[in-house]
Amino acid sequence: MSVMILLVICSILVAGGFLVAFLFATKGGQYDDLGTPPVRMLFEDDVAKSNDNQ
Amino acid sequence: MCDYYAVDAGPGVSQRGTRRDPSVYEMLDISAVAAEFTDYSSGTRTRVRLTLPGMHCASCVWLLEQLQQFDRGILSSRVDLIRRTIEVEYDNSMTSLKAVAILLSSLGYEPLLNREGTERQRDADQREATRRIYLRLGVAGFAAGNIMMISVARYLANGNNIDLSLERLFATLSIALSVPVYFYSAAPWLRSALISVRRGVVSLDVPVALGISTLFIRSIIDLVSGRSEGFLDSFAGLVFFLLIGKLFQQKAFEAVSFDRTVRSFFPLSVRRERRGREDVVPIDAIHTGDVMIVRNGEVIPADSVLMSDAGYVDYAFVTGESVPVECTSGSMIFAGGKVVGTALRLTATRPVSQSYLASLWERTSSRTPRTSYGKLSDRFGLWFTIGTLMTAIVGAGLWLPDVTLAMNVFTSVLIIACPCALTLATPITLGTAMGVLGRYGIYVKNVGVLLELKRVNTIVFDKTGTLATPLPDAVYTGRPLDALEQKAVRAIASNSAHPVSQSIASTTAPFESIECISERIGKGILGRYAGYEVAIGSWQYMNEVCSKVEVEETCDTFVSIDGTVVGAYKMRSCIHPDVASMISSLREEKITTKLVTGDTDRDAEMLSSIFPSSDMTFRAIPSEKVGSVDRLRNAGATVLMVGDGLNDISAMAAADVSIAVTNGTSTLAPASDVVMPADRLRDLPCLLGYSNDLGRVISASLWFTMAYNIAGLALALSGLLTPVLTAIMMPVSSLLVIGISVFGARILSQRFA
Numbered sequence: 001m002s003v004m005i006l007l008v009i010c011s012i013l014v015a016g017g018f019l020v021a022f023l024f025a026t027k028g029g030q031y032d033d034l035g036t037p038p039v040r041m042l043f044e045d046d047v048a049k050s051n052d053n054q
Numbered sequence: 055m056c057d058y059y060a061v062d063a064g065p066g067v068s069q070r071g072t073r074r075d076p077s078v079y080e081m082l083d084i085s086a087v088a089a090e091f092t093d094y095s096s097g098t099r100t101r102v103r104l105t106l107p108g109m110h111c112a113s114c115v116w117l118l119e120q121l122q123q124f125d126r127g128i129l130s131s132r133v134d135l136i137r138r139t140i141e142v143e144y145d146n147s148m149t150s151l152k153a154v155a156i157l158l159s160s161l162g163y164e165p166l167l168n169r170e171g172t173e174r175q176r177d178a179d180q181r182e183a184t185r186r187i188y189l190r191l192g193v194a195g196f197a198a199g200n201i202m203m204i205s206v207a208r209y210l211a212n213g214n215n216i217d218l219s220l221e222r223l224f225a226t227l228s229i230a231l232s233v234p235v236y237f238y239s240a241a242p243w244l245r246s247a248l249i250s251v252r253r254g255v256v257s258l259d260v261p262v263a264l265g266i267s268t269l270f271i272r273s274i275i276d277l278v279s280g281r282s283e284g285f286l287d288s289f290a291g292l293v294f295f296l297l298i299g300k301l302f303q304q305k306a307f308e309a310v311s312f313d314r315t316v317r318s319f320f321p322l323s324v325r326r327e328r329r330g331r332e333d334v335v336p337i338d339a340i341h342t343g344d345v346m347i348v349r350n351g352e353v354i355p356a357d358s359v360l361m362s363d364a365g366y367v368d369y370a371f372v373t374g375e376s377v378p379v380e381c382t383s384g385s386m387i388f389a390g391g392k393v394v395g396t397a398l399r400l401t402a403t404r405p406v407s408q409s410y411l412a413s414l415w416e417r418t419s420s421r422t423p424r425t426s427y428g429k430l431s432d433r434f435g436l437w438f439t440i441g442t443l444m445t446a447i448v449g450a451g452l453w454l455p456d457v458t459l460a461m462n463v464f465t466s467v468l469i470i471a472c473p474c475a476l477t478l479a480t481p482i483t484l485g486t487a488m489g490v491l492g493r494y495g496i497y498v499k500n501v502g503v504l505l506e507l508k509r510v511n512t513i514v515f516d517k518t519g520t521l522a523t524p525l526p527d528a529v530y531t532g533r534p535l536d537a538l539e540q541k542a543v544r545a546i547a548s549n550s551a552h553p554v555s556q557s558i559a560s561t562t563a564p565f566e567s568i569e570c571i572s573e574r575i576g577k578g579i580l581g582r583y584a585g586y587e588v589a590i591g592s593w594q595y596m597n598e599v600c601s602k603v604e605v606e607e608t609c610d611t612f613v614s615i616d617g618t619v620v621g622a623y624k625m626r627s628c629i630h631p632d633v634a635s636m637i638s639s640l641r642e643e644k645i646t647t648k649l650v651t652g653d654t655d656r657d658a659e660m661l662s663s664i665f666p667s668s669d670m671t672f673r674a675i676p677s678e679k680v681g682s683v684d685r686l687r688n689a690g691a692t693v694l695m696v697g698d699g700l701n702d703i704s705a706m707a708a709a710d711v712s713i714a715v716t717n718g719t720s721t722l723a724p725a726s727d728v729v730m731p732a733d734r735l736r737d738l739p740c741l742l743g744y745s746n747d748l749g750r751v752i753s754a755s756l757w758f759t760m761a762y763n764i765a766g767l768a769l770a771l772s773g774l775l776t777p778v779l780t781a782i783m784m785p786v787s788s789l790l791v792i793g794i795s796v797f798g799a800r801i802l803s804q805r806f807a
Contacts, residue, residue, distance in 0.1 A: 002219075004220055005219065005220060005223055008224075009223075012227065012231075016196075023192055029181075031184075031188050032184070033135075033136060034136070035134070035135045035136035036115060036136070039135060040119070043119075
């Protein structure tokens with residue numbers, strides 16, 4: 001059963017890593033503006049083409 | 055740059071007539087003024103943040119983030135489409151804030167240069183608040199997920215012994231995971247409960263905090279003593295859902311920022327004339343006796359006396375009166391007026407902070423607050439807490455002398471009665487509704503307003519601007535004009551800043567081939583267009599420019615072509631279309647409608663088709679408006695005041711709910727509970743109906759949770775509430791409440807479409 005203990009601890013550590021990443025991203029302001037980035041990603045070098053495809 | 059039109063269909067705004075005199079940006083060279091916009095500045099680089107109300111689409115973002123292609127001194131620019139701000143970083147040695155502002159304005163994005171454009175503290179506070187909710191949500195979500203995973207294993211074991219060391223690990227892990235949830239994620243409720251208890255009030259946060267704490271402490275005791283699996287999974291899940299409710303509320307708040315002060319309407323600087331020199335100074339530098347120059351379109355910052363011969367001042371924002379006022383030398387000019395036409399020289403009679411406008415505002419803010427949603431929730435919180443505690447004590451008493459079981463029942467009642475669904479239902483329903491209404495241009499100050507709206511049974515309208523269209527219509531009478539003559543008249547009229555000329559000319563673009571324009575301010579204008587000599591002006595003016603005037607003297611504006619008077623324009627304000635039908639549908643809902651206006655009764659005849667004469671009051675000064683609102687309220691009515699000018703502001707504050715009507719998005723609106731565009735006014739009955747429906751959605755969720763909790767209470771009182779049962783019941787009820795609230799508010803909003 002000791003392998004279970006190892007697994008549980010590992011899984012929580014991995015999840016904890018993601019939590020820390022999320023906390024850093026939030027503190028760094030990644031979630032401050034949820035409106036502009038979805039618009040900005042449309043502007044690749046070739047804007048005209050990406051729009052024509054629609 | 056040619057990709058601009060490829061980014062989004064139909065981008066851009068018309069540039070016609072929007073170009074401003076670049077000298078208004080001169081004030082940005084004063085370091086005190088520039089500092090208001092600067093985020094960060096080192097020797098060589100400066101980063102500024104400007105508010106651009108004009109940005110609205112993907113193409114705007116694209117164009118504004120290419121600024122470095124227009125000016126090599128600009129290092130980078132970054133746009134926030136939601137807050138409508140742009141952050142520009144530039145090289146001090148190559149360009150300046152003034153140059154950036156002029157560039158933005160030439161692209162059609164005029165930066166806001168008044169105080170409203172610099173309220174970054176409020177922005178920063180809001181951003182910080184949202185961030186904190188995300189952080190708390192992250193911690194709670196992480197803990198909830200992992201504790202649940204561990205708990206499931208133990209629920210499934212269901213009596214069969216799990217390995218003892220594994221059991222101990224699970225207990226330690228759940229406790230370790232839940233501690234940050236209690237002390238960090240749940241902190242807002244715990245703190246607010248503590249504060250309200252210390253103040254001697256019992257808000258709804260008190261039973262919530264009580265429930266959370268009981269859940270947490272009992273679980274830890276159970277786990278440490280090894281009596282049961284504890285409720286930590288339910289606990290973390292509950293905090294997670296509560297935070298989602300808070301996020302909804304915060305998002306809705308952010309979408310509408312309402313806390314304006316009188317200063318935010320004023321410009322940051324003004325031109326001062328001293329010893330024959332003109333310079334731009336911050337408005338606080340204006341003292342009594344200083345001479346100011348205020349140009350077309352600028353706002354007058356201090357009460358003053360007019361030095362120029364004559365001019366026009368638009369008091370639309372102060373009084374709501376749509377026609378600019380003609381002022382002559384020596385007349386008193388009040389702060390908050392906007393100069394129309396020629397620039398005015400003014401001598402300040404009072405410093406900025408003591409103006410009539412500021413005093414109107416202060417009178418408003420000193421008024422006592424009304425019975426609010428907050429108070430309502432406090433009263434309910436008290437009642438709820440007492441009820442829960444009584445049930446818990448009685449329930450525990452029934453099981454005495456078995457102390458363990460009694461304690462078990464006592465805590466179970468506190469847990470199951472935790473009004474989490476209650477705290478979720480209201481903010482989520484109303485937060486969703488605020489978002490939906492925002493899409494139709496109707497902005498609501500806070501969630502309490504929507505609940506207040508459904509109690510309204512009397513509506514007081516202020517006429518100007520609210521019911522009437524912004525510019526009065528000029529109606530022509532006289533000899534019919536042919537197309538070319540009409541064109542000539544409009545062309546000449548478009549060259550005068552006089553409001554009557556402006557409404558004659560309003561429908562056409564500027565003309566070019568006009569010769570010999572001469573204007574006597576306030577009297578009339580004379581010019582040649584396409585071979586016609588056209589004069590527009592008063593009866594006296596006609597006598598000066600025409601050889602023979604055969605018409606009678608009236609106050610109308612006369613038109614002459616080639617020396618003969620051909621007709622006259624009468625000014626008439628126009629009632630918004632749909633107003634009559636709106637009023638009659640309000641009557642069907644048994645809502646009393648009244649009209650209280652500061653205007654003269656010149657439109658009484660036109661309005662009498664809508665309002666009975668007993669319900670109309672003309673020539674009301676601001677204090678009389680307050681008086682009539684107070685009278686209605688004392689008679690037991692719940693009053694909604696619909697107004698638009700700052701002169702309505704005290705009446706709006708006196709009413710139970712207030713709506714400010716704006717014409718166009720850039721128009722300033724006085725502080726109020728709701729802001730809606732004039733063309734949406736016809737939806738007023740819809741809005742009232744919607745708020746009624748929202749009340750129903752909320753009570754539906756409340757009845758649902760009530761029934762749910764009573765079933766839970768029965769379990770709790772009989773001592774049967776087990777961790778696994780709680781783990782199922784709690785999230786199911788929270789999810790159902792969120793579902794009912796969101797879908798209810800969305801589906802019912804279809805009436806606006």
